[in-house]
Structure formats: structure tokens, C-alpha cells
Amino acid sequence: MTTRTDTELELTSRWGGRLAATFTPxxxxxxxxxxxxxxxxxRAGGRFDRLADEYSALGHAVLRIxxxxxxxxxxxxxxxxxxxxxxxxALDHLDSRGLTRQILHGQSLGSAIAxxxxxxxxxxxxxxLTGALTGAGNGDTAYPFLDDEQLAAWYRDEDVRLRVxxxxxxxxxVVNRRRPKLGATGTQEELLGAVGVPVLVIHGDTGDQEEAxxxxxxxxxxxxxxxxxxxxxxxxxxxxxxxxxxxxxLVSEWVSRRVPVAVPDAT
Numbered sequence: 267m268t269t270r271t272d273t274e275l276e277l278t279s280r281w282g283g284r285l286a287a288t289f290t291p292x293x294x295x296x297x298x299x300x301x302x303x304x305x306x307x308x309r310a311g312g313r314f315d316r317l318a319d320e321y322s323a324l325g326h327a328v329l330r331i332x333x334x335x336x337x338x339x340x341x342x343x344x345x346x347x348x349x350x351x352x353x354x355x356a357l358d359h360l361d362s363r364g365l366t367r368q369i370l371h372g373q374s375l376g377s378a379i380a381x382x383x384x385x386x387x388x389x390x391x392x393x394x395l396t397g398a399l400t401g402a403g404n405g406d407t408a409y410p411f412l413d414d415e416q417l418a419a420w421y422r423d424e425d426v427r428l429r430v431x432x433x434x435x436x437x438x439x440v441v442n443r444r445r446p447k448l449g450a451t452g453t454q455e456e457l458l459g460a461v462g463v464p465v466l467v468i469h470g471d472t473g474d475q476e477e478a479x480x481x482x483x484x485x486x487x488x489x490x491x492x493x494x495x496x497x498x499x500x501x502x503x504x505x506x507x508x509x510x511x512x513x514x515x516l517v518s519e520w521v522s523r524r525v526p527v528a529v530p531d532a533t
Contacts, residue, residue, distance in 0.1 A: 270290045270318060270322045271291065272288050272289070272318075273289045273290075273291075274287070274288055275287040275288070275289050277356065277359055278355065279334060279339075279348065279351045279352045280351035280355050280358075281334070283334050283339065283340035283341050284339060284340045285331050285334065285340075285352055285355065286308070286331070286332040286337055287308070287329060287330060288328075288329070289329050290318055290321075290328040291327050292322065292325050292326045292365075292527070293325040293527060294326075294367075294527045294528045295366055296365065296527055296528075297327035297328065297329060297363075297368055297369070298326050298327070298328045298329070298368075298371055299329050299330075299369070299370055299371070300317060300328065300329070300331075300371050300372075301333070301353060301370065301377075302314060302330075302336070302373055302375070302376050303376055304374060304375040305428060305429075305430050305439055306375075307332045307338075307433055307436075308331055310373060311432050313373070313506065313507065313510060314330055314373075316514065318330065320514045320517060321369075321371075324521060325527035326521070326525070327360075329356055329359065329360060331356050332435070333375075333376075334348040334349060334351075335440065336436070336439060337433065339352075342440060343441065343442050344440065344441050346405070346445070346447050346450070347446055349375075349379050349448065350382060350383060352379075353379050353380070353383045354386075354387075357387050357389070357390070360389075366389045367391055368387065368389045368390045368391060369392055369393075369521060369525055370392075372393070372394075372395055372398075373396045374397040374399060374504065375448070377393075377395035377396065377397065377398040377399050378399040379448065380393050380395060381400070381461060384461055384462075390463060391525050392465070392521070393461065393464075393465040393466070394465075394466045394468070394517055394520065394521070395465060395466065396469075397468075397470070397479065397506065398467045398468070398469065398483055399448075399479060400454065400467065400479075400483045400486055401454045401457070401482040401486065402449045402451070402452040402453050402454050402456065402457045405446060405447035405448065405449055405450025405451070406443065406447075406450070407447075408420045408421070409428075412426065416428075420441075420442075423444050424442070425440050425442050426442065427439075427440055454482075454486045454489065455489055458486055461491055462491060464493035464494050464524060465490050465491060465494040466494070466497070466516065466520045467490070467494070467495070467497070468506075468516055468517075469496070469497070470498065470499050470501070470503050470504060470506065470509065471498050471499070471502065472502060472503045473504055475504045476502070479504070483496055484496070497516055499512045
């Protein structure tokens, strides 16, 4: 596989905060924006390094960002509006580089961001969503993994610190009920109906969380744009750590077909 040449960048989100980013050049005018999941960062525990390798080998440029409140980006408390601003700022950066054939790849939380940003970005040609959050819901609902003490603090509108493992930049991510969550309004019909490009959704079938998310996607699959595909990887969990080869194969085939890299004109 071709060795990546990465450049560390500092972008400014639309809300004004600093975003840490890693950019890998490609061979044409196409690029992938990788959006990580909750309690993660732009490396996604090595999974996004692997995906950057796959996309780069196909000839696509790759941009990875630490979302606000995660990794080494600015932001003290996770805020849905800022997360959307982050994605728009990253796509603005790709536009400024002339990379106007764009792929959004989101994992878990990143998938929810991608679904909400894509309808506003005319250069996005396809979405790839892993461990996808394809439903819309009540943004006031507490995070399902809070313990009793954290849940009580959540409903007191206090900061709740959630431990992060494997990050060199943060030991905790902070959430607060007073800050907006993704999915605060709308329905699944409105969310998926707004997307106008084909979507590849990849789920696992192992673990309560992933089983529940896969069921939500199955219920709304008919709402996805024409040409979309939903795949369930047997044995895969929500993180896909143990299924990276399968994810890479699906992603490479999908993107090669949907957004083929143009061969530069030698003349």
C-alpha cells in the first residue's frame, strides 16, 4: 500500500474555535472527510489511520479533524451546533483546495453530523456511515451510558465528565444538558429525506448498542436516496475494531464506483 504523506493543520471552525486536523494529499480533485465518533478523535484508535490508508491508496485526499471538545481541538463542552460548524469548516477547507468531489465518512456521532451537513454541501457526492445513527430523536435525552451519579448530574444541568481512553490529548470529554445535542428536533423521515446522494451504511450485528442502531436503520432504509446500500457485517460490534478488513473492503469498492479518481491529463 502507498505510504501516506500527512500534514498537520490548524483550521478555524465556523464558531471561531481551533480545530486540529491531519491532511493527506491525493492525485485529483476528490477528497474524503473523516468524522470520528463520541469519546474519540481523528485517529479513532487507529481505525481512521487504516481508512486514511485505504482512501489514499485509491488516490483520494483525506482530511481528518478532531471535533470541538475532542482530541486536541478547542472546546470545553460538547456542543452539537459547534460539531456541525466543524464539519462545514472542514469542507470549506477542501473547497479552498479545489477538492470539489467530496466523500463524507462518519463513524457513530460522525455519521449523525454527516447526515445533517451533507444536504447543505453541493460538492458531497456520497456518504459512508459506519455504526450509523440514522434516526432523529429527543436531544434532551441523557446519554445511555451514564451511571447513576452522572445521570443525576445531567438532570441538574451540571457538567458531566466522561473518561477517554487511548487519547494523548484528553483524559475526559465533558457534556452538559444545557448544550444542544444532535437530533434535538425532526423525524427520521425529515433527516434521511433531506439527503440527496447515495449512502453506504455499515452496521454490525453484535452488542446491544449496534443491534439497536441497525434496527433503526432497517426501519428507515426505504427513506434513503436511490442507489443507497445497507450492509450488516456478521460479528462486528459498534466500534468495528475486529472488522476493519471487512469495512475497508466495502468502503473501497463503494467509493471506487461512486467517486472514481480522475486520471490527470498528461497534456
